[in-house]
Amino acid sequence: MSTTTTRGVARPASAKASPARPRRGLRGSSTFNFWLFTSPFLIGLTVFVYVPIGWSLWLSFFEARFTVTPSKFVGFDNYWQMLQDSKFTGSLVTFTVFAAFIVPATWALSLGLALLVNRLRFMKAFFRSVFFLPTACSYVAAALVWKMSMFSGVRFGLMNTILGWFGVENIAWLANPDPPWYWLVIVTLRLWLQAGFYMILFLAALQNIPPELYEAAAIDGAKPGWQTFRHITLPQLRATSTAVILLLVIAAYQAFDEFFNLLAKTTWGRPPLVELYYTALGESQDYGEGSAGAVILTLLILIVTLVQGKFLGFGRGDDK
Amino acid sequence: MSAMSSNWDRRSVLRAAAGLAALGPLAACGSNNGRSGGGSSGKSIKQYFHAYGEAGVEDALKRYAKGYDKAAVNTQWITSADYESKLFSALLTDNAPDVFEFHPQIQLIKSGQVADLSDIIDPVKSDFNPADIASHTVDGKIYGVRMIDDPQFFFYRKSVLEKAKIQPPTTLDELIEAAAKLTTGKVKGLFIGNDLHAVINPLIWSSGADTLDAKNQIAYHTEGVKEGIKKMRQLFTSGHLLLDAPTDYWDPSAIVQGLTPIQFCGMWAMPVMQKALGDDLGIFPFPKVTDSGKQSVTNGGWSMFVNAKGKNADLAKEYVKWLWIEQKKYQEDFALSYGFHIPPRTSIAATATKLKTGLPAEGVKLFNDFGHFDNIGWTQAMITALEDVFANCVRKNGDPEAALDQADTTVNRELKKLFG
Numbered sequence: 001m002s003t004t005t006t007r008g009v010a011r012p013a014s015a016k017a018s019p020a021r022p023r024r025g026l027r028g029s030s031t032f033n034f035w036l037f038t039s040p041f042l043i044g045l046t047v048f049v050y051v052p053i054g055w056s057l058w059l060s061f062f063e064a065r066f067t068v069t070p071s072k073f074v075g076f077d078n079y080w081q082m083l084q085d086s087k088f089t090g091s092l093v094t095f096t097v098f099a100a101f102i103v104p105a106t107w108a109l110s111l112g113l114a115l116l117v118n119r120l121r122f123m124k125a126f127f128r129s130v131f132f133l134p135t136a137c138s139y140v141a142a143a144l145v146w147k148m149s150m151f152s153g154v155r156f157g158l159m160n161t162i163l164g165w166f167g168v169e170n171i172a173w174l175a176n177p178d179p180p181w182y183w184l185v186i187v188t189l190r191l192w193l194q195a196g197f198y199m200i201l202f203l204a205a206l207q208n209i210p211p212e213l214y215e216a217a218a219i220d221g222a223k224p225g226w227q228t229f230r231h232i233t234l235p236q237l238r239a240t241s242t243a244v245i246l247l248l249v250i251a252a253y254q255a256f257d258e259f260f261n262l263l264a265k266t267t268w269g270r271p272p273l274v275e276l277y278y279t280a281l282g283e284s285q286d287y288g289e290g291s292a293g294a295v296i297l298t299l300l301i302l303i304v305t306l307v308q309g310k311f312l313g314f315g316r317g318d319d320k
Numbered sequence: 321m322s323a324m325s326s327n328w329d330r331r332s333v334l335r336a337a338a339g340l341a342a343l344g345p346l347a348a349c350g351s352n353n354g355r356s357g358g359g360s361s362g363k364s365i366k367q368y369f370h371a372y373g374e375a376g377v378e379d380a381l382k383r384y385a386k387g388y389d390k391a392a393v394n395t396q397w398i399t400s401a402d403y404e405s406k407l408f409s410a411l412l413t414d415n416a417p418d419v420f421e422f423h424p425q426i427q428l429i430k431s432g433q434v435a436d437l438s439d440i441i442d443p444v445k446s447d448f449n450p451a452d453i454a455s456h457t458v459d460g461k462i463y464g465v466r467m468i469d470d471p472q473f474f475f476y477r478k479s480v481l482e483k484a485k486i487q488p489p490t491t492l493d494e495l496i497e498a499a500a501k502l503t504t505g506k507v508k509g510l511f512i513g514n515d516l517h518a519v520i521n522p523l524i525w526s527s528g529a530d531t532l533d534a535k536n537q538i539a540y541h542t543e544g545v546k547e548g549i550k551k552m553r554q555l556f557t558s559g560h561l562l563l564d565a566p567t568d569y570w571d572p573s574a575i576v577q578g579l580t581p582i583q584f585c586g587m588w589a590m591p592v593m594q595k596a597l598g599d600d601l602g603i604f605p606f607p608k609v610t611d612s613g614k615q616s617v618t619n620g621g622w623s624m625f626v627n628a629k630g631k632n633a634d635l636a637k638e639y640v641k642w643l644w645i646e647q648k649k650y651q652e653d654f655a656l657s658y659g660f661h662i663p664p665r666t667s668i669a670a671t672a673t674k675l676k677t678g679l680p681a682e683g684v685k686l687f688n689d690f691g692h693f694d695n696i697g698w699t700q701a702m703i704t705a706l707e708d709v710f711a712n713c714v715r716k717n718g719d720p721e722a723a724l725d726q727a728d729t730t731v732n733r734e735l736k737k738l739f740g
Contacts, residue, residue: 065737066431068412086726087708153514153564154579155506172563175514176556177716264401265515267711282405283700285412 060291078292091275099252114202132196139257205240364392368420370403374659418636435628464623468661471687480581499560508562513569522606525616548609588659619691
C-alpha cells in the first residue's frame, strides 16, 4: 500500500517511468513490483489450482475411499473402472447433446436480441438492462424458481396452469424422464440466464461496425435486411461470434448448478461434473475414481479445445 | 488542484479497500472455525444435525447443549437435502464434527471413522430396544447411540376413502387401484415422494425379500422384487401419482394441503397432520407386493456417532454419554415434543403417554408388527445402487433384470471391500 503514496506527483510521467528508482531502493525495482503484484495471485493459483490438480492426479492411482491420504496403490484400476462405468460415459453423451443444443441456441438468441435492441429508437437502455438483468441471478436461485413455481408438477404450477386452460393434463416436468421434458426446464433456464450477457457482447460489436460499410453496401445495391445482415453484419461479427462460442462451450463444460438442483437422484441428465461430484464428493466419497474421471475429462477437454482452435482459428493472430 | 484532490480521494478509497481486504481473512480466522463459544473450561465440540422439519427441534438441541457444563457445544444445522454428502466430506477435513447424527453404516466403522461406544452403552444396554442395539453392533462392539426410531408408513384421509368406498389397501394392486379411483381433476390419488425412493426398502420387504441376508449376501434380487418394480412402473405411468410436488415425502404438506388423500410419510409428521386434519386421518403399512410377502414398515431413525479421528474424541464421547445416555428428560423431550418419534429406550417408551392412545398408538403397533430396522451392512453406495434401479426401471422404462444385474455388480464390489 505504501508504494502508492509518492506516486501522486510522478503520476503524469508514469507511462515512461524510469525502470530503476535508486532513492526507493528495493521498492522501486520492477522485479520487486512484479512479484509484489503477481505473488498474491500466484500463491492463490498454486494453492487452489495447481496443488489440487497434482493431488487429484496422485489420488487417481490409489484406492481413496473416505480419505484423501490413501496408501493403497491400484495403478490404472480407477481409470478402467470409470471408463466401464455406464453412468460416467453416459454423462459424456449427456454433455455432448446439451452442448450441441445450448451453444447454437444461446448464440442465436443473444444475437437476435442484440439486433432487436440495437434497432430500437427509444428505451434502448431500458431493454438492454432488462435483458441483461437475469445474468445477475444465481443458477441455484433460478433453478429453485423454475422447479418450485414455473415447472412444478402440481396443478397450480405456472406451466401446468397455462396448459390446463387448453385442457392438457398436468405434466411431471422433472420427475418423469419420458418424454424428456426436463431438457425444456434446463434449456429455458440457461437461455434466460445467459442470453442477456452475450447480447451485451454482440451489442458492443454491432456498434463497432463502421456505418460507412452499410452506406457503401446500400450504394452497391444491397437490400437492407437479410442481404446486408448476411454479407456485412455477420462477417463483421466474426471475432465476437468466435469468442462467444468459446465462452459458451466453456460455460457448458462447467454446467453443474441447475442440473444438480433440478435433477436429484436420477441416472439421466447428468453432465460429467455432476456425475463426478456424486462419485467423489457425494455419498460414495470415492476420491480415486472421481480423480480418475476428472483426469479423463481434462484430457477430453484438451483434445476438444485443440480441435476447436484448429477449426475456428482462434488465437492465430489473423483474427479480427 | 481539484484533480489532485480527487486523486487523493481515489487513493484513500483504494487504501481503505485494501485495508478491508486485508482484514477479511483475519476476521475469517476469528470466527466460524469450529472453536467458537469458548465454554467454561475453554473446550468445545462441534455437532452436526440434518435439518429436522418440525418447528423447535433446532432450538431444543441447542438448549440441551447449553446445559452441558464441561464443554461448549457448537451445533451445525445442515439444511441441505443431501445431509450425507455434507457430512462425509466434512469428516475428511480439519473442520470435521466431533459428534454427528447418522444411520448405522459399516463403512464408517471399517474406515475407523466412528468410535466404539460400547463402554458407555453397555451399562444401559438392557434399556434399549434390542433391535436398535443389534443394528449398531459389529463384532460385539456398539458404535452408535440410537436417539429416535422413525417408522414410515402411509397416511390417508378416512373421509375421502370412505366416500369412494375404498378400504385401506393391503396389496400393491389394491393400492394402485385406490390411486386410480381417488384421482380427480384436481387431486392425485397418491403421493410417495418425488423420486419414489422412500418406498424402495418397503417394496423389497413386502415382496418377501430383503436387502442383504444374514450372511451379508444379496437378497433383493428375486422374482417378487422384479414383479414389484414392474407394478411400480405401472403406477408411475398411470397418471394417478402426485409428482414434482413442492415438498417431498417427508413433509406433510401434500396431504395437509389436499393435493392427495394418501401419502407415504413418517411418524414424525403425525402431530402436524393431526392438527390440520383432526380425526380424519388413518395409517396403513406398505402393502403386500406378492402373495408370499408381508406388509412392511421402514423403522428408520437417527443415531449419535463420535468422530474417532476428531481431536476431541474423548470429550465428544463424554458429551454423547451425558446427553443421550444420562439425560432422559431431554431424550424424552426430543422424541415427543416436536415430531413424534419412538424412544429407543424402553423406560422412556413405557412412560410416553402421547404414544399410548389413538393414532400414535396405532403407529407404534405398526412399528412393532411390521417394522424392519436398519441393516448396518447396507451402506450408502448400495442404497444408491438400488436407487439407480428404481430410477431406471420405474421412472424410466428399463428392464428390471438388467438393472438389478448392474446393481449386483456394484453391491458385490462393495460387499467384497467390506467383508472380503
